[in-house]
Amino acid sequence: MPKLGMEPIRRAALVEAAIAEIGAAGTLDVTVSRIARRAGVSSGLAHHYFGSKEQIFLASMRHIQTLFGRRVREELRSADTPRDRLNAIIAASFDPDEFAPEIVSAWLIFYVQAQNSPEARRLLHVYTTRLHSNLVFNLKSLTNDANAHVIASALGALIDGLYIRQALGENRLDRYQTMGLVWDYLDIKLSQGGER
Amino acid sequence: MPKLGMEPIRRAALVEAAIAEIGAAGTLDVTVSRIARRAGVSSGLAHHYFGSKEQIFLASMRHIQTLFGRRVREELRSADTPRDRLNAIIAASFDPDEFAPEIVSAWLIFYVQAQNSPEARRLLHVYTTRLHSNLVFNLKSLTNDANAHVIASALGALIDGLYIRQALGENRLDRYQTMGLVWDYLDIKLSQGGER
DNA sequence: TTCTTGATTGACTCGTCAGTCAATAACCGA
DNA sequence: TCGGTTATTGACTGACGAGTCAATCAAGAA
Structure with a gap:
């Protein structure tokens, strides 16, 4: 030893x-x-x-987010087109591993902490910002810039909302239907003008 | 006294x-x-x-949900068409009062509790179910039944996701843009076939 | 008036736990 | 080999807080 x-x-x-x-x-x-x-x-x-205990929790949250980032990059590796990359990001968010009880608990507690702990808030901001720019980057080759930002905002919220409902067993849809719902939204918004 | x-x-x-x-x-x-x-x-x-303390918290959550239900019914009173009623439900969810810090705290803590406390879970289920049937009921006069359920699921998640982001200051959109985003989704999905 | 019952208090018990600290052990470089 | 550094322990402290309880008070009933 x-x-x-x-x-x-x-x-x-x-x-x-x-x-x-x-x-x-x-x-x-x-x-x-x-x-x-x-x-x-x-x-x-x-x-x-x-x-302190708080530092242990923050380190845990950083770890979970690192794992998530890793997963996104992994999914991204087998995606070639912008649209494939968008789908990959979405798929990473709904990976079954992300719904392990301890991950769910950590995320929910994390939201609570983000209200008052500056470091938790910072971490949350990093997460949402990364997700947002990831989405925007790929959306920009499919639609105009303003549109890209609005769509990315909607996707981020939709993903979070669906995640929480799924995690708490309040989603009537299964994993594929859930992802389908997000893809569908993307399809519509992209086929809807605002061309590059 | x-x-x-x-x-x-x-x-x-x-x-x-x-x-x-x-x-x-x-x-x-x-x-x-x-x-x-x-x-x-x-x-x-x-x-x-x-x-017990838990009972106090559960009573508090019941109270907050009662207030929310009241608000929805109030918004609903001045809505005549199904579409107006859908907008009213959405507007109630984004009412500034719902973003008071103590309400936000309560909701976030509530999600955490819903993982393990049967009564909290039950309350959450009541909330999502009510919202869902409220939406479905009005959607059914605008599209077919299957469609109504899927749209309602999406709206529910979208509302929750946008609420949390807004509450934690991670939403780039203001209140009107946020509601506009939801309305826009509704517009699209309703104009998209699946007629009654 | 006397009894019953609801209202109300705050001291007390019994745990619990975060964070500290002094002490020990093991390695490393000089 | 010795002094410095890192690893590690677990006992200890100080604080805090949930829930209990015995006692007091007030009001209406009988």
Whole structure:
């Protein structure tokens, strides 16, 4: 067991454990001790590396968003046309893995935190902005700029709304119908003038 | 000061106070004592009437949804055609009052609770179902039944998604552009065949 | 008047937990 | 080998808060 360079290993383990515990609780009502125990370390060490519970949660959220970004890039790799790329972004958002209970919990809690925690808000802003420019970039080769921004805003909101409903079991549609609904919206808006 | 029939008065005051405290905290990390103090009673009384903090929160959420239902019915009163009624429902969802910080906090926390609290989930289900049938009912006179359900699902998700973004300051559009976006979607889908 | 019942209080109990700290161990470079 | 640094523990503190409870008060009923 190496005695040096443990920090990244422990941080990663603690983040994993935090996500799991948050998922199990469905809430931020999770003790640092439990997270630490699950990660196989003492509570003291968790504080040593992260300083506070909030930092552990923020690191967890950063991790989840990194994973999501990775997934988007992966889907994007097999997409050639702008339209394919738009579909890929949408597909990434509705990937079954994104609906794992612990991911859902983290996102919902994250929205709550974003109201008051500046860092959570910043993270949320990064997420929405990235999604938006990703969409706009590809939309711009299919319609005019103003249109691209409006469509991207609508898509972002539609994706988030459908995600939450799906996650909470309030969506009457299955995964494919749900994605179809978004694609359909895109089809319409793109076939509707505003040509490049 | 009447000594009898205080219960409804105190319950209402406690619910009001709870909503205010939740808004101030942005979280469920609110003590029963603080709620009680704001309502002008002792913490004991709050427990006497509600039994637990969770019950206070659920009552608060019920209250917020009642207010929302009221608002919808109000908007509906001045709407004559099915299409006007659809617009009215949308307008109610984006009424500035619905974006008061304490209402936003309550909704976001509510989503978190809906994961695990059966009663919260039930309430959420009532909300989405009511919205859905409200939309479907009016859509059915403008398009066929299957279409009505799909459009209503999309509208519900779109409204929720736009609401959350707006509430968290992540919406690039203002209130009118936001509602316009929803109306535009409706226009398109209704002008798109699937006639009654 | 006396009894019953609803209203109300706030002190108290019993947990819980975030964050601190002092101590120990293990490695590394000089 | 020694001093510095990193890793690690878990006991401890200080605070806080949900829910309980016994007691008081007031009003209407009998």
